[in-house]
Amino acid sequence: MTTAAPVAGPGTWTLVVADRIHTLAGPPVEALVLFDDRVAAVGDPRELHERFRLDRTIEVDGVLVPGFNDAHAHPSMTAENLLHVNCSPEVATDEDVLVRLLREEAEAVDEGQWVVGSRYDHTKTTGGRVVDREFLDRAVPDHPVLLTHVAAHWGVLNSAGLAAAGLADASTDPPGGVLGRNASGGLNGVVYEQALFDISYPSLARGRTAVPPSTPAARLRGLARAQQLFHAAGITSMVDALCGPDDVALLSEAARTGQLTLRVAMLVAFPHYDRIAALGLRSGFGDERLRLLGVKAFVDGACAGGNCLVDEPFEGTDDHGMQTMDDADLRDLVERVTGDGVVLAVHANGDRAIRKLLDAHERARASGAPHRRHRIEHCSLVDADIVGRIRALGLVVVPFGSYARFHGDKLVGYYGRDRLERMFAHRTLLDAGIPVAGSSDYPCGPYEPLAAITSCAERRALDGTAIGLSQRISVHEAFGLYTTGAAYAAGEEHVKGTLAPGRLADFVELGRDPFLVPPGEIVDIPVRSTWIGGRLVHAAP
Template identity: 30%
Template sequence: MKTIYYNGAVYTGALPLTEAFIEKNGRFVFAGTSRQALEHQQDGDRLVDLAGQFVCSGFNDSHMHLLELGYTLQMAPLAQHTGRLADLLDCLRDFLKQHPRQNGAWLMGRGWNEDFFSDVHRMPDRHDLDQVSTEVPICITRACGHCLVVNSRALDLLGISAQTPQPAGGRIGLADGEPDGRFFDNAMEPVYAAIPVPDIESLKEMIRLACRELNARGITSSQTDDYCVFRAIPWQQVDQAYQELKAAGQLTVRVNEQCNFATLSDLQGFIAAGGQTGKGDALFRTGPVKIIGDGALGARTALLSQPYADDPSTCGLPVYDRKTLEEMIGPAHAHGLQTATHAIGDACLDWVLDALEKALTAHPRADHRHGIVHCQITRPDQLERIRRLNLHVYAQSIFLDYDIHIVEARAGRRLAASSYHWKTLMDHGVTVSNGSDCPVEQPDVMAGIQCAVTRTTLRDHLGPYLPDQCFSVQEALDSFTIAGAKASFEEICKGRIAPGYLADFVILGENPFAAAPQELHAIPIRATYLAGQPVYQADAL
């Protein structure tokens, strides 16, 4: 039996739009006109009248943190209360009252951004969190994920004092010579290590929560960095959680795991255990080795080639020194693994490009698909090197919604003028996929598409920032479908509505090709299908 969908506006991955497609056994077997599709009808087939609705391939978020999204959904929702520091503290108090901590459990929150505070103009510190509780340990993570703040109770448990050495690749915040509760990048690791880790059933519940959220956004594929969420949990246990959900029929997002290891020895252990890119099946498979090169622009920890324009005391923080970065990228490449390296600052990007070029020179490989994650602050010479090295770029257009407010202030006008140049890269043949880096941002694909098309902020329409870098609607859709599939070596089986491809698709409430650019974010998701089966439905068809 097959299902015939007709009378729609169907984007197959090419224009013009067509009207219909047919699904059988979880794959597309036809795409074309309604008349042609109905000619395939046989006894027992199911007919679905799309009533003019727009359909495209299921969305593919090519860089995010699925497990961490599920974890965050169980925390205090600080992203919804970051307009004032006072509101953030009230949110924590309310959450603690509604969810009392027991057996030493910490109060956790994520999503704050001090740039949005209207009552103060600074990051929170331990004294602020002490107003919520001095008995329950509290940890709140900035939206970017590169800074956190704890209260005095947590500092006591951690044994952090003025004498604690500053870690490599990170920083412990100090005020008047004493810890202020702020931790940046690698300094965050001991904090997370002190927080009780969940068991495998809790991991599975986090994944289920995240999958439901992603399906509601039209997402059917996730390229996700999960091994770093709980460093004390072996990567094999994270894989086990996914495999058990898959076996139970509860994994409703196709997962390509971007394998993040904190140390060279951990990476070597993964390689020795047989880790390889592409291992697995259509629902769960191993992707690239994920390496974090630097911090974030918002927290001023992205590594720039010059001091920050609004804080000349710093150029940012490298997570690894250059030698270690080479020692991680080189062996991964030599063993046939794909790599995806986080680089936000241009100085970090120099290090990454040098390491990749050295690895490729030592062990040439044509179709390596090594990637740069974020690729935000860039110079023209670096864009040319990315093209020449045949790299992939994992972009996040949704970052423009916030970064437009800060990019010139942080990086300076000259460097900002050649940054976020994803359209330039595309025009020179570089494949640029799109994502959210969720939970840094919400996994809102339609908002990401709008930012890609308009290069303005979502609410106050600030911009456009570098309008020559605007994507067309088709390019934006492709960046969340076709380009994402190519990033994971899956372009022959997903990302299009075409015969033989996996029948993952999303039905939208409006045709984005006909919508006003500033209203793309408002287009609702009507239904999401994985292998021809509904995993989210806002309205019954």
């Protein structure tokens, strides 16, 4: 970046000049004219100079593309996670480091307070073996500990954690959840789905969580750090795919005080739908910074957690995974929310889970539910029957963008190579004319869109293993997932996704032209600066 004039007041005309600008709405250009926070015109810099009475000029050396839009991630969860210990495989590189991180956190928190670690990946940190309560007891005996798996659908507690959560060997599984047990029937510390949500996910818990949420002031600090990470990767918009009341309050307070730089659309967790319905709120309520998108629910477990609901059992087992909402509840929820005309986004990974969701949608549609852009979150494993039914219903799908690359190693073990040809089926879905959006599901996968674009175009795990090569898409299509596709999935294609006149001036300056390098190198392209509404929110040092 060479020069950037200070932000001007309302009514400002700005010329943005770059080496090349991919508007994704036509051929590349070299300049944009902005009026305040929107694109007013695109074209040749000299010609635009003559046409407009400009107040300022921004010149950048790099290549501009529309800002990246992550159609499903968890910024408010990230705000909380960043206040605790990061057990990502990049940090917790092995078992000893994991123990050290947990012990350091135990020393940092007050006596008897929770030690909470997130993004634990047993395949990368503990050699494929899931740690248990005894392991965590040895690491940290005198604080309650919760270590959450990277896929965020299960976690592990130590003995003090089990006690603090009110769990004992005689406890029974909650509806939609499972308490892991050892060979003699005692609790092994692992808690799945609702059993985990009740302990640490205020948005989904049936009562107060045993792990107390951080204070609003602390969470605002966490959110600021989360936004810095996202902006540094070129992200300008995100769907927060699981909001409870605390999260709505966090994001609203950030917006009110000018601290919400990211544009966020919220999916509110289904247990809170009564409140939305009682207030008469509808999808789209809010503004271009923070708005209500719809309602979020779940049918099954996690794809990279190895517990989604599949027709064929996981490789080498007779395990078909977990259904987390029973058929009758799912039917009722789909009928009610879609009947109200509110956007419903349902997490369904496995083919069996997706079929159950489609059954419910078909039934609701037959009974007169109006057409809306309802979404299938993840929609990881498909076949021709599923694809045909999705198309007939006009649903939008939001598959994982980076899982082939990031989780590829463990996916082969869970699903086998053949089934991976039907997973994160970008090629099949796009060819069928189904609207597809790009998503990270961060913290469940890495948030960097450029890494996801490489993943979608290459379909290779980090070690080079092929992960369903038949589902490769072009770099142009992969860009579409994170721009136009994500905008459509949130009902915002009239303001986002391209840099055409009338769209928001959300753009990213890249160090190289992503359309001129091999797909495998896109992941390494530096993000030089990120702009939201014509305002600089990130500049590389």
